[in-house]
Amino acid sequence: MSASSSKSLFPIFDKSGAAKDDTPSTFQWLPPLGPHKTLLHAVNLSPKSLPKVAALDLDGCLIESSFLKKTKAGTPPSFKWWRPVIPEKLRELHDGGYSIVIITNQALRSAALVDWKKKVPLVAAAVNVPFRLFAATARDGFRKPMPGMWYELERIFAQDGVTIDKRASLFVGDAAGRARDFAGTDRKWALNADLPFYTPEEFFLKLPQAPYTLTGFHPSSLPADLSPVLPSSVPVVPAPPAPELVLFVGPPALGKSTFFRRHFAPAGYAHVNQDTLKTRDKCVRAARDVLQEGRAAVVDNTNRDRATRKLYVDIARAAGVPVRCFLFTGSVELAWHNSLYRAYNLPPALVESEPKREALPYMAFTSFRAAYEEPALDEGFAELRRVQWVFEGDEEARRRWNMWLQVDGK
Known part of the structure; x- marks a missing residue:
């Protein structure tokens, strides 16, 4: 679908931001992945497998986090960009030859997960660029910082005959181990995948890197040359x-x-x-x-x-x-x-x-x-x-x- 024809999708939202059920969408949920089907998989438009990958976290990175917000039952799904510049930056990545992939942890209960899955198509229609989405819903090998989502991406790209150029790719996430961050999960995931890492402030706003500390166990903390x-x-x-x-x-x-x-x-x-x-x-x-x-x-x-x-x-x-x-x-x-x-x-x-x-x-x-x-x-x-x-x-x-x-x- 061309960019011009997809513009007609934006009227699918009424003034409240809710989707109209009778209007088609370019966003599609695919069958979940993994042995226990815990990895949600979706595409918007028709994303291509390209050597350069721009992987991005969702909550607190592309959109404002809604984890701490309580909504009344029956409230239409909605979202707010993390910063107004996000749609423009995503289009720049697409035009620059990147495959855009959203990598997110979403350990949500069934009811909350249903609501979240209704929100994602709103994001897709509002940004109007092709992307792929992975959402880890369980504490297994897919959940960041575990590298399972990266392995799945490499597998899918390999089926298309594409090898990802890690040095030309990147990952943007807000869980970076800074003083105000809730965790260092995203930075750890980038290290596991061997990808250049940026916080949203660094990548989208061009701010300097903030100090960070990665806590928790890592094998590098073990003494070397032990006698078995x-x-x-x-x-x-x-x-x-x-x-x-x-x-x-x-x-x-x-x-x-x-x-x-x-x-x-x-x-x-x-x-x-x-x-x-x-x-x-x-x-x-x-x-x-x-x-x-x-x-x-x-x-x-x-x-x-x-x-x-x-x-x-x-x-x-x-x-x-x-x-x-x-x-x-x-x-x-x-x-x-x-x-x-x-x-x-x-x-x-x-x-x-x-x-x-x-x-x-x-x-x-x-x-x-x-x-x-x-x-x-x-x-x-x-x-x-x-x-x-x-x-x-x-x-x-x-x-x-x-x-x-x-x-x-x-």
Whole structure:
């Protein structure tokens, strides 16, 4: 549709700003994306896939945020530009050869989401330029700063034979980590996508950059050159292996199962895990059965308190075998970061080869911390060793693990 013919769309709004139901629109909602259909997808007019992308946040960037405004039931949807210059700037981007893409988080309840979806076509008709829109509606891999929306954009463009030129592209967002910002989510998303970033004030109003601070966990805060296992001079598995019980202790997502597969599985140790067996009682019975058969076992659970660990120490004593404890160290924030990475941000090659992991809620980590009792030798352990988190993976895996993954404010 040409620009001149699309001007006839503006009369679809009455004086109150409400859309007339009998008038066609150039804006179209497409089928939602993602395994759980949580990413809303829409286009205005017929946006082209071009190497240069201008990605922009919506609320507080293109339009005034309406999150804190309460409206009466039945009030027609409406919006207000963040600044009057916005439509002109969007047309300049379009005329300058950019694909315009709106990237927004919209974790709205069903009723509010219905109202919001009625507002977006008003924005589309008022600006009258082609654009694509992604709206993340859940706390999953699409929600900024997670880079899922960028991956979807790259996938769609690749289907059109277009590779995005990141250095010639940009992202504009208001959640930039400045003193008055509610978060640094948008700046983190731009860093994850490797895009030049601007605040609305910088991009639209040409104001100088304001100081900012990005808070929250990032892998760069971790010490370098850690020894994976302490003490490091003693073999993890005795040679030859002998009947014993090994307890793993630590929060989820700190590499316990990977450590078992690497060190203990090749030596024939049985794997006792509550994710598989479902209850602690079944884990205790499974460990007892293995020891009674004269074999060795690893209890790969969080085992966060002395009372839980005593259950296993007692059955090892009854079987006459020693108990060793491996304490997996790392902060709750690191563990949660790892959980998000393996659920949402693995490289495609690992997605195909690794078992599917669901992201754990943040509460799973804080509840571990609240009930945690650090293990000690006087609990009956023959040995107590520490396993420190050290990332292992190729360059692409490390690049993805090194991203900002945690949503500000959790």
